Amino acid sequence: MARRKKIYEGKAKILYEGPEPGTLVQYFKDDATAFNAEKRATVDGKGVLNNRLSEFFMTGLNTIGVPTHFIKRINMREQLIRSVEIIPLEVIVRNVAAGSMAKRLGLEEGAPLPRPIVEFSYKEDSLGDPLVPEEYIIAFGWASQQDLDDMVALALRVNDFLSGVMYGVGIKLVDFKIEIGRIYDGDFMRLVVADEISPDSCRLWDIKTGQKLDKDVFRRDLGNLTDAYTEVARRLGVLPTNVTHTTKPTLIN
Numbered sequence: 001m002a003r004r005k006k007i008y009e010g011k012a013k014i015l016y017e018g019p020e021p022g023t024l025v026q027y028f029k030d031d032a033t034a035f036n037a038e039k040r041a042t043v044d045g046k047g048v049l050n051n052r053l054s055e056f057f058m059t060g061l062n063t064i065g066v067p068t069h070f071i072k073r074i075n076m077r078e079q080l081i082r083s084v085e086i087i088p089l090e091v092i093v094r095n096v097a098a099g100s101m102a103k104r105l106g107l108e109e110g111a112p113l114p115r116p117i118v119e120f121s122y123k124e125d126s127l128g129d130p131l132v133p134e135e136y137i138i139a140f141g142w143a144s145q146q147d148l149d150d151m152v153a154l155a156l157r158v159n160d161f162l163s164g165v166m167y168g169v170g171i172k173l174v175d176f177k178i179e180i181g182r183i184y185d186g187d188f189m190r191l192v193v194a195d196e197i198s199p200d201s202c203r204l205w206d207i208k209t210g211q212k213l214d215k216d217v218f219r220r221d222l223g224n225l226t227d228a229y230t231e232v233a234r235r236l237g238v239l240p241t242n243v244t245h246t247t248k249p250t251l252i253n
Ligand code: TMP
Pocket: 092, 098, 099, 100, 101, 129, 175, 176, 177, 200, 201, 202, 203
């Protein structure tokens, strides 16, 4: 049997050569890391959940006309995506103060923000993904002013979509990170949402109880990460209820 070509291995995913030029297969691992991989664990089932959840969010975005790299899910852990040139930035949108913003500004986690705030970090683990101003991004040639304007608009559309979907199932979208890639089409270049959208890259709080349903459960040792992600998937109707690991067998008479 021919072995397929591994193109890239990251902390949570592997990219393999796809079946056609311009495509890749994205494989979701069970590995979890935090604090630039200082903390690591294997979380059973995380890859399966993130594959499903990312499919759900990316399909929704494609449907409302926000372009993404997603083509289709292949199996439990893999999806077919378009190959893109990743812009080396983490694009973060915040609706509520939390995480590094709360720490940097001395704000209480949960403090409302005057409006959604978009910020950029330079994607480089060895530097701890430092926050960078737009001036740096343009000066170092990572993106043009036009790209930046388009990235902010794209990120805010993703925010509106995700906030609405999550609100509908009783979850507050506190913040999230996306990555954006370039697709070339003849003389034209388009920016599309790439990588993944999952509880690994969002902060999700239950609206009523404030319970955390995202990777902070792992970062801060707050309980079982698979249970938290399963809850998100269950509420969104992404997992059939009879295959979640919380369902007990029932006797059929
Ligand atoms: P932060 O508050 O730690 O800067 O995180 C902001 C958002 O970005 C949060 O939803 C988690 C997400 N995130 C990632 O997806 N990857 C990362 O490496 C970091 C630091 C944050």
